Every structure is written in structure tokens, then in C-alpha cells.
Amino acid sequence: MTKLETAPFDPRFPNQNVTRYCYQSYVDFHRCQKKRGTNYEPCNYFKKVFNSMCPNAWVEKWNDQIDSGTFPGRI
């Protein structure tokens, strides 16, 4: 049974422009994994959020950048 659930309202991003909500969650996920290792379950919260918020094309682009070491964000 699928549960209807999505990224919650985040008071850091109360505006119509939520570009940063997507980006920040993506960066937070990778920071979390860097700090806690890839098996740390709570990190997946960020993954769930950025998957809901980011267009798939953006995620793919950033993943490619991380793989080639050209991702501009601080992880």
C-alpha cells in the first residue's frame, strides 16, 4: 500500500521560489552520507525530500558532477 506522503513544508523556504529547498536537501544528503557513512538510515530523509523537490534532470546533472568531481557545492 503506497502512502500519500511528500516533502513537508519547510519554514526556511516559505516563498514561491523553492529552488534552494531542492538544492539544500541534495547537499545535505551528501554531507550526511559523508559524515555518517552510506548505511546511516536517517540520511535517507534528505534523499526523499530532494527526490520529491528536484526535477530528475537536475539530480542526474549533479550526480554526474559529483562523479567527475566538478560539483560546485560544499559537501
Added chain:
Amino acid sequence: MSTWANLGLQDSSSPLMEQLIFFHDHALMILVMITVLVGYLMFTLFFNKYVNRYLLHGQTIEIIWTILPAIILLFIAFPSLRLLYLLDEINEPSVTLKAIGHQWYWSYEYSDFNNVEFDSYMIPTNELPVDGFRLLDVDNRVVLPMNSQIRILVTAADVIHSWTVPALGVKVDGTPGRLNQTNFLINRPGLFYGQCSEICGANHSFMPIVIESIPVNYFIKWISKNNS
């Protein structure tokens, strides 16, 4: 949707659109009353033979026709502000839909549960079924659950587009590199039509939007079936 000779607003299918229609009618009522009053005054002033020999200035009438419009404007301004902030309100959404504008089609992504993504192209007139709506029907409709708060994220891949559904009172620009969020609630099942509302190139008129609103349990079935 808009049908023959529909010059006004479409029937609303969301609480916010209902409020927008109320406000529209309220503002129009005030405008009509002013027009009728001013029209009547002008008409009677032109078509009579009375002359006021002592008319040089009228302090009292000046005060009245300055204060009165100011008060009338307040009756438009406050409901307008109320509505503006009501539209901006973010309720806890239960589904997120991503709409990405392309030249010249919309693509949609549902990534909350499993990843469902598809493109939505207009059905060209020569392939249209007899009961189809010309320039309005699409091959893949956006399926959404009714009576749930839906967050829509609009963006674009190339130029600026605008995702619009008049019956729901939604219009959001899709700008490349930016995510615009808004939310709505559909309060009935049915099909809701919209069109791109930002000139985006040659086929701007040929990238319509169709929402299919269905009960939540059917939506869950649909989303599980379409897992890609």
C-alpha cells in the same frame, strides 16, 4: 472547461478559485454601481436647462467626492489583500507534482513514492477522436487525487513557460533554473483544461495541460501501476 460563448470565468473546482470568483463579482458590482451613478449624473446634467448663477466653488461636495471614493477603494483593497495572502498560504501537501515546460510540451514527474515520469503532448487535429477537444486534449493526462492538497513545482528546460489551469485558479511561470511552488486542492472529479500562458515560441498555442482528477484510492492504484 470553457465551452461555447463562455466569456466570463470558468466554473471553479477549487476553494481558492471560488474565492477569486467572489472577489471578481464583488469588485464588478462596485464598478457597475459607480458607472451607473456617474452615468446618471452626467446624463441629467447635460439634458436640463437649469443654471446655477452662484456656482464658483463647493467645499462640501469636494470633501464628499474625495472621501467617498477613498472609502470605496478600501472595500476593494482589503478583500484583495486577504485573497492575495490566502493564495500564498502553504498547507501541508500530500502529493508533489513536478511540471517541466519544454519547447513545446509539458513533462511531469511524480517522485514521492516511486518514480513516475512522462511527457504530455497535444493530440494533433488529424489524430483527434470524434469526441476530443481540438488543440486541448493531450496524449498523457496529469492524474491527481481529488480533495488532497497538491504541491505543484513548475520549472522549464529551455525558455519561460507558464503552467495554467483556470478552473483551479492556478498560474505559475516555469523559469529555467528555478523552481516555483504553489498549491491547490481539487474538490471534484473531472477533467480540467489549461494552456501554456507565456509566449514560448512557435508552438506556444499547442502545449495544453489536462488534469484528470480522481478519488485518492484510484490515484494510488494508478501511481503503483505506472511505476517506471
